[in-house]
Amino acid sequence: MQPYELIKAKRDGGRLDPSDIQAFIQAYTAGTVADYQMAAMCMAIFFKGLDARELGAWARAMLNSGEVLDLSDTPAIKVDKHSTGGVGDKVSLSLAPLAAACGVPVPMISGRGLGHTGGTLDKLESIPGFRVDLSTADYRRLVREVGCCLIGQTAQVAPADKKLYALRDVTATVDCIPLIASSIMSKKLAEGIDALVLDVKVGSGAFMKTADDARVLARTMIGLGAEMNRKVVALLTDMDQPLGRQVGNALEVREAVDMLRGEAPDDYTEITYALTAEMLVLGKKAATVEEARGMLRRSVEDGSALKKLKEIVQSQGGDPRSIDDYSLLPTAKATTDVLAPRDGFVSAIHTEGVGLAAVALGAGRQRVDSKIDPAVGFTLLKKVGDPVKQGEPVVQVHYNDAGPVEDVKARLLAAYQFGDRAPAARPLVLERLE
Numbered sequence: 001m002q003p004y005e006l007i008k009a010k011r012d013g014g015r016l017d018p019s020d021i022q023a024f025i026q027a028y029t030a031g032t033v034a035d036y037q038m039a040a041m042c043m044a045i046f047f048k049g050l051d052a053r054e055l056g057a058w059a060r061a062m063l064n065s066g067e068v069l070d071l072s073d074t075p076a077i078k079v080d081k082h083s084t085g086g087v088g089d090k091v092s093l094s095l096a097p098l099a100a101a102c103g104v105p106v107p108m109i110s111g112r113g114l115g116h117t118g119g120t121l122d123k124l125e126s127i128p129g130f131r132v133d134l135s136t137a138d139y140r141r142l143v144r145e146v147g148c149c150l151i152g153q154t155a156q157v158a159p160a161d162k163k164l165y166a167l168r169d170v171t172a173t174v175d176c177i178p179l180i181a182s183s184i185m186s187k188k189l190a191e192g193i194d195a196l197v198l199d200v201k202v203g204s205g206a207f208m209k210t211a212d213d214a215r216v217l218a219r220t221m222i223g224l225g226a227e228m229n230r231k232v233v234a235l236l237t238d239m240d241q242p243l244g245r246q247v248g249n250a251l252e253v254r255e256a257v258d259m260l261r262g263e264a265p266d267d268y269t270e271i272t273y274a275l276t277a278e279m280l281v282l283g284k285k286a287a288t289v290e291e292a293r294g295m296l297r298r299s300v301e302d303g304s305a306l307k308k309l310k311e312i313v314q315s316q317g318g319d320p321r322s323i324d325d326y327s328l329l330p331t332a333k334a335t336t337d338v339l340a341p342r343d344g345f346v347s348a349i350h351t352e353g354v355g356l357a358a359v360a361l362g363a364g365r366q367r368v369d370s371k372i373d374p375a376v377g378f379t380l381l382k383k384v385g386d387p388v389k390q391g392e393p394v395v396q397v398h399y400n401d402a403g404p405v406e407d408v409k410a411r412l413l414a415a416y417q418f419g420d421r422a423p424a425a426r427p428l429v430l431e432r433l434e
Helices: 003-011 018-030 035-048 052-063 091-101 120-124 136-145 159-169 177-190 211-227 249-260 266-282 289-301 304-315 351-361 405-415
Strands: 079-083 106-110 148-152 195-202 231-238 334-339 344-349 377-380 393-399 416-419 429-433
Touching (some): 003 035, 018 052, 018 159, 052 159, 052 177, 052 211, 079 106, 079 177, 079 266, 091 106, 091 120, 091 249, 091 266, 091 289, 091 304, 106 120, 106 136, 106 177, 120 148, 136 148, 148 304, 177 211, 195 211, 195 266, 249 266, 249 304, 249 377, 266 289, 266 429, 334 405, 344 351, 351 405, 393 405, 405 416
Parallel strands (some): 106 148, 195 231
Antiparallel strands (some): 334 393, 344 416
Protein backbone atom coordinates (compact mmCIF):
# COMPACT_ATOMS: atom_id res chain seq x y z
CA MET A 1 0.00 0.00 0.00
CA GLN A 2 1.51 3.28 -1.16
CA PRO A 3 -0.31 6.31 0.29
CA TYR A 4 0.56 8.49 -2.71
CA GLU A 5 -0.99 6.01 -5.14
CA LEU A 6 -4.19 5.65 -3.12
CA ILE A 7 -4.61 9.41 -2.72
CA LYS A 8 -4.07 9.90 -6.46
CA ALA A 9 -6.50 7.10 -7.32
CA LYS A 10 -9.26 8.62 -5.19
CA ARG A 11 -8.47 12.13 -6.42
CA ASP A 12 -9.03 10.88 -9.97
CA GLY A 13 -12.32 9.19 -9.07
CA GLY A 14 -11.06 5.63 -8.76
CA ARG A 15 -12.41 2.93 -6.42
CA LEU A 16 -10.21 1.83 -3.55
CA ASP A 17 -9.83 -1.82 -2.63
CA PRO A 18 -11.05 -2.66 0.90
CA SER A 19 -7.69 -4.20 1.81
CA ASP A 20 -5.92 -0.99 0.77
CA ILE A 21 -8.38 1.07 2.83
CA GLN A 22 -7.71 -1.15 5.84
CA ALA A 23 -3.94 -0.78 5.41
CA PHE A 24 -4.20 3.01 4.92
CA ILE A 25 -6.25 3.47 8.13
CA GLN A 26 -3.92 1.18 10.07
CA ALA A 27 -0.89 3.12 8.88
CA TYR A 28 -2.52 6.44 9.76
CA THR A 29 -3.34 5.17 13.24
CA ALA A 30 0.27 4.02 13.67
CA GLY A 31 1.62 7.35 12.40
CA THR A 32 3.31 6.07 9.24
CA VAL A 33 0.74 7.88 7.11
CA ALA A 34 1.20 11.57 7.93
CA ASP A 35 -1.55 14.05 8.76
CA TYR A 36 -0.96 15.90 5.49
CA GLN A 37 -1.49 12.66 3.54
CA MET A 38 -4.72 11.89 5.38
CA ALA A 39 -5.84 15.51 4.84
CA ALA A 40 -5.25 15.03 1.11
CA MET A 41 -7.23 11.78 1.15
CA CYS A 42 -10.11 13.44 3.02
CA MET A 43 -10.23 16.23 0.45
CA ALA A 44 -10.23 13.66 -2.37
CA ILE A 45 -13.12 11.84 -0.65
CA PHE A 46 -14.90 15.18 -0.14
CA PHE A 47 -14.96 15.72 -3.92
CA LYS A 48 -15.14 12.14 -5.24
CA GLY A 49 -17.01 10.31 -2.47
CA LEU A 50 -16.95 6.64 -1.46
CA ASP A 51 -19.24 3.99 -2.91
CA ALA A 52 -21.06 1.56 -0.62
CA ARG A 53 -18.27 -1.05 -0.68
CA GLU A 54 -15.58 1.54 0.02
CA LEU A 55 -17.64 3.17 2.77
CA GLY A 56 -18.26 -0.14 4.52
CA ALA A 57 -14.54 -0.91 4.40
CA TRP A 58 -13.61 2.59 5.65
CA ALA A 59 -16.06 2.39 8.58
CA ARG A 60 -14.93 -1.13 9.54
CA ALA A 61 -11.28 -0.07 9.39
CA MET A 62 -12.04 2.88 11.68
CA LEU A 63 -14.02 0.64 14.06
CA ASN A 64 -11.30 -2.04 14.16
CA SER A 65 -8.45 0.46 14.59
CA GLY A 66 -8.82 -0.10 18.33
CA GLU A 67 -10.81 -1.93 20.98
CA VAL A 68 -14.48 -2.77 20.46
CA LEU A 69 -15.94 -2.68 23.96
CA ASP A 70 -17.91 -5.56 25.43
CA LEU A 71 -20.72 -4.49 27.76
CA SER A 72 -22.37 -7.90 28.02
CA ASP A 73 -22.08 -7.70 31.83
CA THR A 74 -24.86 -5.09 31.61
CA PRO A 75 -27.76 -7.32 30.54
CA ALA A 76 -30.29 -4.66 29.49
CA ILE A 77 -30.48 -3.31 25.93
CA LYS A 78 -27.92 -0.51 25.72
CA VAL A 79 -28.92 2.49 23.60
CA ASP A 80 -27.09 5.68 22.68
CA LYS A 81 -27.95 8.85 20.78
CA HIS A 82 -25.80 10.82 18.41
CA SER A 83 -26.36 14.28 16.97
CA THR A 84 -24.73 15.38 13.74
CA GLY A 85 -24.10 18.72 15.40
CA GLY A 86 -25.79 22.04 15.80
CA VAL A 87 -25.72 25.31 17.72
CA GLY A 88 -27.14 25.29 21.23
CA ASP A 89 -27.55 21.51 20.98
CA LYS A 90 -27.17 20.36 24.56
CA VAL A 91 -29.63 17.46 24.21
CA SER A 92 -27.18 14.75 25.35
CA LEU A 93 -26.78 16.45 28.72
CA SER A 94 -30.44 15.95 29.56
CA LEU A 95 -31.25 12.91 27.38
CA ALA A 96 -28.69 10.59 29.01
CA PRO A 97 -29.98 10.98 32.59
CA LEU A 98 -33.59 10.87 31.36
CA ALA A 99 -33.07 7.54 29.57
CA ALA A 100 -31.03 6.09 32.44
CA ALA A 101 -33.64 7.14 34.97
CA CYS A 102 -36.20 5.19 32.92
CA GLY A 103 -34.06 2.05 32.91
CA VAL A 104 -32.19 2.25 29.60
CA PRO A 105 -28.39 2.03 30.03
CA VAL A 106 -26.64 4.77 28.04
CA PRO A 107 -22.99 4.17 27.11
CA MET A 108 -21.98 7.43 25.41
CA ILE A 109 -18.64 8.22 23.82
CA SER A 110 -18.88 11.84 22.71
CA GLY A 111 -16.80 14.36 20.80
CA ARG A 112 -15.57 17.90 21.12
CA GLY A 113 -16.79 20.92 19.20
CA LEU A 114 -16.44 20.55 15.45
CA GLY A 115 -16.43 23.56 13.13
CA HIS A 116 -19.20 25.93 14.18
CA THR A 117 -20.96 23.33 16.37
CA GLY A 118 -20.51 22.73 20.08
CA GLY A 119 -19.20 19.52 21.65
CA THR A 120 -20.73 17.46 24.45
CA LEU A 121 -17.32 16.87 26.07
CA ASP A 122 -16.56 20.59 26.21
CA LYS A 123 -19.92 21.20 27.90
CA LEU A 124 -19.43 18.40 30.43
CA GLU A 125 -15.96 19.67 31.30
CA SER A 126 -17.43 23.02 32.30
CA ILE A 127 -18.88 21.18 35.33
CA PRO A 128 -16.17 21.53 38.04
CA GLY A 129 -14.16 18.32 38.34
CA PHE A 130 -16.11 16.36 35.71
CA ARG A 131 -13.82 13.79 34.05
CA VAL A 132 -14.39 12.51 30.52
CA ASP A 133 -11.02 10.70 30.36
CA LEU A 134 -12.03 7.59 32.30
CA SER A 135 -10.55 4.17 31.61
CA THR A 136 -12.57 1.61 29.68
CA ALA A 137 -12.80 -0.43 32.94
CA ASP A 138 -14.43 2.54 34.73
CA TYR A 139 -16.66 3.10 31.70
CA ARG A 140 -17.95 -0.49 31.84
CA ARG A 141 -18.46 -0.28 35.60
CA LEU A 142 -20.42 2.98 35.48
CA VAL A 143 -22.67 1.78 32.67
CA ARG A 144 -23.42 -1.29 34.80
CA GLU A 145 -23.78 0.46 38.19
CA VAL A 146 -25.06 3.95 37.33
CA GLY A 147 -26.77 3.18 34.04
CA CYS A 148 -24.80 5.83 32.15
CA CYS A 149 -21.28 6.99 31.41
CA LEU A 150 -20.25 9.92 29.19
CA ILE A 151 -16.63 9.89 28.10
CA GLY A 152 -14.39 10.97 25.27
CA GLN A 153 -12.61 8.64 22.93
CA THR A 154 -9.87 6.75 24.71
CA ALA A 155 -6.61 5.76 23.11
CA GLN A 156 -8.08 2.28 22.73
CA VAL A 157 -11.51 3.08 21.21
CA ALA A 158 -11.58 4.01 17.51
CA PRO A 159 -8.20 5.78 17.69
CA ALA A 160 -8.22 6.41 13.94
CA ASP A 161 -11.40 8.43 14.31
CA LYS A 162 -10.01 10.38 17.25
CA LYS A 163 -7.08 11.56 15.12
CA LEU A 164 -9.19 12.13 12.03
CA TYR A 165 -11.93 14.03 13.91
CA ALA A 166 -9.50 16.80 14.90
CA LEU A 167 -7.87 16.86 11.46
CA ARG A 168 -11.19 17.27 9.61
CA ASP A 169 -12.10 20.17 11.88
CA VAL A 170 -9.19 22.28 10.61
CA THR A 171 -9.03 21.13 6.96
CA ALA A 172 -12.56 22.05 5.77
CA THR A 173 -13.59 18.39 5.38
CA VAL A 174 -16.18 18.20 8.15
CA ASP A 175 -19.33 18.39 5.99
CA CYS A 176 -18.70 15.26 3.92
CA ILE A 177 -21.30 12.49 4.15
CA PRO A 178 -18.95 9.46 3.89
CA LEU A 179 -16.57 10.93 6.49
CA ILE A 180 -19.40 11.98 8.82
CA ALA A 181 -21.15 8.60 8.57
CA SER A 182 -18.01 6.51 9.07
CA SER A 183 -16.83 8.70 11.96
CA ILE A 184 -20.12 8.49 13.82
CA MET A 185 -20.77 4.80 13.26
CA SER A 186 -17.22 3.60 14.00
CA LYS A 187 -17.21 5.50 17.28
CA LYS A 188 -20.72 4.49 18.30
CA LEU A 189 -20.40 0.80 17.39
CA ALA A 190 -17.10 0.59 19.30
CA GLU A 191 -18.75 1.71 22.55
CA GLY A 192 -20.73 -1.50 23.10
CA ILE A 193 -24.27 -0.41 22.19
CA ASP A 194 -27.13 -2.58 20.95
CA ALA A 195 -29.11 0.23 19.29
CA LEU A 196 -28.70 3.86 18.29
CA VAL A 197 -30.91 6.92 17.80
CA LEU A 198 -29.58 9.52 15.36
CA ASP A 199 -30.45 13.20 15.54
CA VAL A 200 -29.69 14.39 12.01
CA LYS A 201 -29.83 18.17 12.00
CA VAL A 202 -31.17 20.10 9.00
CA GLY A 203 -30.86 23.82 8.27
CA SER A 204 -28.59 26.82 8.44
CA GLY A 205 -26.87 25.64 11.63
CA ALA A 206 -26.34 22.06 10.48
CA PHE A 207 -23.70 20.45 8.31
CA MET A 208 -26.61 19.18 6.21
CA LYS A 209 -28.36 22.31 4.95
CA THR A 210 -31.20 20.51 3.13
CA ALA A 211 -33.56 17.69 4.05
CA ASP A 212 -32.38 15.75 0.98
CA ASP A 213 -28.75 15.78 2.16
CA ALA A 214 -29.78 14.93 5.74
CA ARG A 215 -31.87 12.03 4.45
CA VAL A 216 -28.91 10.65 2.50
CA LEU A 217 -26.69 10.88 5.59
CA ALA A 218 -29.33 9.23 7.80
CA ARG A 219 -29.87 6.36 5.37
CA THR A 220 -26.10 5.93 5.00
CA MET A 221 -25.70 5.52 8.76
CA ILE A 222 -28.76 3.29 9.08
CA GLY A 223 -27.24 1.10 6.35
CA LEU A 224 -23.90 0.90 8.16
CA GLY A 225 -25.75 -0.04 11.36
CA ALA A 226 -27.68 -2.80 9.59
CA GLU A 227 -24.45 -4.13 8.07
CA MET A 228 -23.10 -4.47 11.60
CA ASN A 229 -26.33 -5.88 13.10
CA ARG A 230 -27.39 -2.81 15.04
CA LYS A 231 -30.87 -1.27 15.05
CA VAL A 232 -30.70 2.43 14.10
CA VAL A 233 -33.53 4.99 14.07
CA ALA A 234 -33.00 8.52 12.75
CA LEU A 235 -34.97 11.71 13.31
CA LEU A 236 -34.37 14.67 11.00
CA THR A 237 -34.70 17.74 13.23
CA ASP A 238 -34.72 21.47 12.62
CA MET A 239 -31.51 23.49 13.00
CA ASP A 240 -32.59 26.66 11.20
CA GLN A 241 -32.12 28.47 14.50
CA PRO A 242 -30.19 27.60 17.67
CA LEU A 243 -31.84 25.08 19.97
CA GLY A 244 -33.05 26.61 23.21
CA ARG A 245 -31.89 30.04 24.39
CA GLN A 246 -28.31 29.38 25.53
CA VAL A 247 -25.17 28.97 23.38
CA GLY A 248 -21.88 28.29 25.17
CA ASN A 249 -20.60 25.49 27.35
CA ALA A 250 -21.51 26.35 30.96
CA LEU A 251 -24.58 28.28 29.80
CA GLU A 252 -25.83 25.16 28.03
CA VAL A 253 -25.23 23.04 31.13
CA ARG A 254 -27.55 25.40 33.03
CA GLU A 255 -30.26 25.06 30.40
CA ALA A 256 -29.88 21.25 30.38
CA VAL A 257 -30.45 21.20 34.15
CA ASP A 258 -33.42 23.54 33.69
CA MET A 259 -34.89 20.99 31.28
CA LEU A 260 -34.71 18.25 33.90
CA ARG A 261 -36.61 20.61 36.22
CA GLY A 262 -39.28 21.17 33.56
CA GLU A 263 -38.20 24.79 33.05
CA ALA A 264 -36.44 24.79 29.64
CA PRO A 265 -37.61 26.36 26.37
CA ASP A 266 -40.27 24.37 24.50
CA ASP A 267 -38.16 23.60 21.41
CA TYR A 268 -35.30 22.10 23.40
CA THR A 269 -37.70 20.12 25.60
CA GLU A 270 -39.60 18.73 22.62
CA ILE A 271 -36.49 17.57 20.73
CA THR A 272 -35.11 15.94 23.89
CA TYR A 273 -38.37 14.09 24.55
CA ALA A 274 -38.69 12.98 20.91
CA LEU A 275 -35.19 11.46 20.83
CA THR A 276 -35.26 9.95 24.31
CA ALA A 277 -38.67 8.37 23.66
CA GLU A 278 -37.17 6.52 20.67
CA MET A 279 -34.41 5.25 22.99
CA LEU A 280 -36.96 3.86 25.47
CA VAL A 281 -38.77 2.01 22.68
CA LEU A 282 -35.53 0.57 21.29
CA GLY A 283 -34.55 -0.40 24.84
CA LYS A 284 -37.92 -2.17 25.26
CA LYS A 285 -38.86 -0.08 28.27
CA ALA A 286 -41.91 1.27 26.44
CA ALA A 287 -44.06 -0.25 23.72
CA THR A 288 -44.81 3.05 21.98
CA VAL A 289 -43.38 6.54 21.75
CA GLU A 290 -46.50 7.87 23.50
CA GLU A 291 -45.96 5.53 26.46
CA ALA A 292 -42.28 6.53 26.53
CA ARG A 293 -43.13 10.24 26.64
CA GLY A 294 -45.33 9.63 29.66
CA MET A 295 -42.44 7.90 31.43
CA LEU A 296 -40.13 10.80 30.61
CA ARG A 297 -42.56 13.40 31.91
CA ARG A 298 -42.97 11.48 35.14
CA SER A 299 -39.18 11.23 35.61
CA VAL A 300 -38.99 15.02 35.41
CA GLU A 301 -41.98 15.58 37.67
CA ASP A 302 -40.80 13.17 40.39
CA GLY A 303 -37.20 14.42 40.25
CA SER A 304 -35.65 11.05 39.32
CA ALA A 305 -34.05 12.39 36.09
CA LEU A 306 -32.39 15.27 37.96
CA LYS A 307 -31.24 12.85 40.67
CA LYS A 308 -29.72 10.62 37.99
CA LEU A 309 -27.81 13.57 36.52
CA LYS A 310 -26.32 14.33 39.94
CA GLU A 311 -25.36 10.67 40.29
CA ILE A 312 -23.64 10.73 36.88
CA VAL A 313 -21.79 13.94 37.74
CA GLN A 314 -20.60 12.60 41.09
CA SER A 315 -19.57 9.22 39.65
CA GLN A 316 -17.35 10.97 37.09
CA GLY A 317 -15.61 13.24 39.60
CA GLY A 318 -17.79 16.30 39.15
CA ASP A 319 -19.26 18.52 41.85
CA PRO A 320 -22.98 17.66 42.12
CA ARG A 321 -23.59 20.90 44.04
CA SER A 322 -23.14 22.79 40.76
CA ILE A 323 -26.36 21.19 39.50
CA ASP A 324 -28.28 23.06 42.22
CA ASP A 325 -26.06 26.12 42.51
CA TYR A 326 -25.20 27.60 39.10
CA SER A 327 -22.77 30.05 40.72
CA LEU A 328 -20.38 27.08 41.02
CA LEU A 329 -20.29 26.80 37.21
CA PRO A 330 -17.91 29.03 35.20
CA THR A 331 -19.44 32.50 34.87
CA ALA A 332 -18.31 35.29 32.53
CA LYS A 333 -17.08 38.56 34.03
CA ALA A 334 -19.24 40.82 31.88
CA THR A 335 -22.18 40.96 29.50
CA THR A 336 -23.24 43.25 26.68
CA ASP A 337 -26.29 43.32 24.42
CA VAL A 338 -26.85 43.18 20.66
CA LEU A 339 -29.70 45.58 19.85
CA ALA A 340 -32.43 45.30 17.23
CA PRO A 341 -31.87 47.79 14.38
CA ARG A 342 -35.60 48.19 13.63
CA ASP A 343 -39.14 47.38 14.69
CA GLY A 344 -40.67 44.15 13.40
CA PHE A 345 -40.13 40.44 13.89
CA VAL A 346 -37.13 38.13 13.86
CA SER A 347 -37.68 36.52 10.46
CA ALA A 348 -34.63 34.21 10.36
CA ILE A 349 -31.36 33.44 12.11
CA HIS A 350 -28.33 32.29 10.13
CA THR A 351 -27.42 29.71 12.73
CA GLU A 352 -23.97 28.83 11.43
CA GLY A 353 -23.13 32.52 11.81
CA VAL A 354 -24.13 32.33 15.48
CA GLY A 355 -21.93 29.27 15.92
CA LEU A 356 -18.95 30.96 14.28
CA ALA A 357 -19.51 34.01 16.49
CA ALA A 358 -19.32 31.70 19.52
CA VAL A 359 -16.03 30.29 18.23
CA ALA A 360 -14.70 33.82 17.74
CA LEU A 361 -15.67 34.65 21.33
CA GLY A 362 -13.74 31.65 22.66
CA ALA A 363 -16.53 29.11 23.19
CA GLY A 364 -15.13 26.90 20.41
CA ARG A 365 -11.83 26.12 18.69
CA GLN A 366 -10.25 27.96 15.80
CA ARG A 367 -7.29 25.51 15.86
CA VAL A 368 -6.80 21.96 17.13
CA ASP A 369 -4.83 23.25 20.14
CA SER A 370 -7.11 26.22 20.92
CA LYS A 371 -8.26 26.55 24.53
CA ILE A 372 -11.96 26.94 25.18
CA ASP A 373 -13.38 29.45 27.65
CA PRO A 374 -16.24 27.51 29.30
CA ALA A 375 -17.92 30.65 30.68
CA VAL A 376 -18.52 32.62 27.48
CA GLY A 377 -21.43 32.47 25.09
CA PHE A 378 -24.81 33.95 24.28
CA THR A 379 -28.32 34.15 25.66
CA LEU A 380 -30.76 34.47 22.76
CA LEU A 381 -33.37 36.89 24.06
CA LYS A 382 -35.27 36.85 20.76
CA LYS A 383 -35.75 33.94 18.37
CA VAL A 384 -37.51 33.43 15.05
CA GLY A 385 -41.06 34.76 15.16
CA ASP A 386 -40.53 36.99 18.19
CA PRO A 387 -41.57 40.67 17.90
CA VAL A 388 -38.86 43.29 18.44
CA LYS A 389 -38.64 47.06 18.94
CA GLN A 390 -35.74 49.14 17.63
CA GLY A 391 -33.02 49.30 20.28
CA GLU A 392 -34.37 46.27 22.17
CA PRO A 393 -31.79 43.59 23.13
CA VAL A 394 -31.96 40.47 20.95
CA VAL A 395 -28.82 38.67 22.19
CA GLN A 396 -26.88 38.98 25.43
CA VAL A 397 -23.15 38.30 25.03
CA HIS A 398 -21.31 36.78 28.01
CA TYR A 399 -17.57 37.50 27.75
CA ASN A 400 -14.28 37.60 29.64
CA ASP A 401 -11.97 39.08 27.00
CA ALA A 402 -13.27 42.35 25.55
CA GLY A 403 -10.96 42.07 22.53
CA PRO A 404 -13.26 40.14 20.15
CA VAL A 405 -16.56 41.48 21.49
CA GLU A 406 -17.28 44.14 18.85
CA ASP A 407 -16.53 41.68 16.03
CA VAL A 408 -18.74 39.09 17.73
CA LYS A 409 -21.62 41.56 18.09
CA ALA A 410 -21.31 42.47 14.39
CA ARG A 411 -21.38 38.76 13.49
CA LEU A 412 -24.50 38.22 15.57
CA LEU A 413 -26.30 41.21 14.10
CA ALA A 414 -25.45 39.94 10.61
CA ALA A 415 -26.84 36.51 11.54
CA TYR A 416 -30.23 37.97 12.55
CA GLN A 417 -32.79 38.94 9.90
CA PHE A 418 -35.79 41.14 10.61
CA GLY A 419 -39.06 41.51 8.73
CA ASP A 420 -42.49 43.07 8.96
CA ARG A 421 -44.27 39.76 9.65
CA ALA A 422 -43.55 36.68 11.69
CA PRO A 423 -42.66 33.70 9.47
CA ALA A 424 -44.65 30.48 9.57
CA ALA A 425 -43.43 28.09 12.25
CA ARG A 426 -41.23 25.19 11.10
CA PRO A 427 -41.83 21.71 12.51
CA LEU A 428 -39.13 20.62 14.95
CA VAL A 429 -39.09 16.98 13.84
CA LEU A 430 -39.11 16.86 10.05
CA GLU A 431 -38.97 13.13 9.42
CA ARG A 432 -38.38 9.71 10.99
CA LEU A 433 -36.33 7.02 9.26
CA GLU A 434 -35.44 3.45 10.22
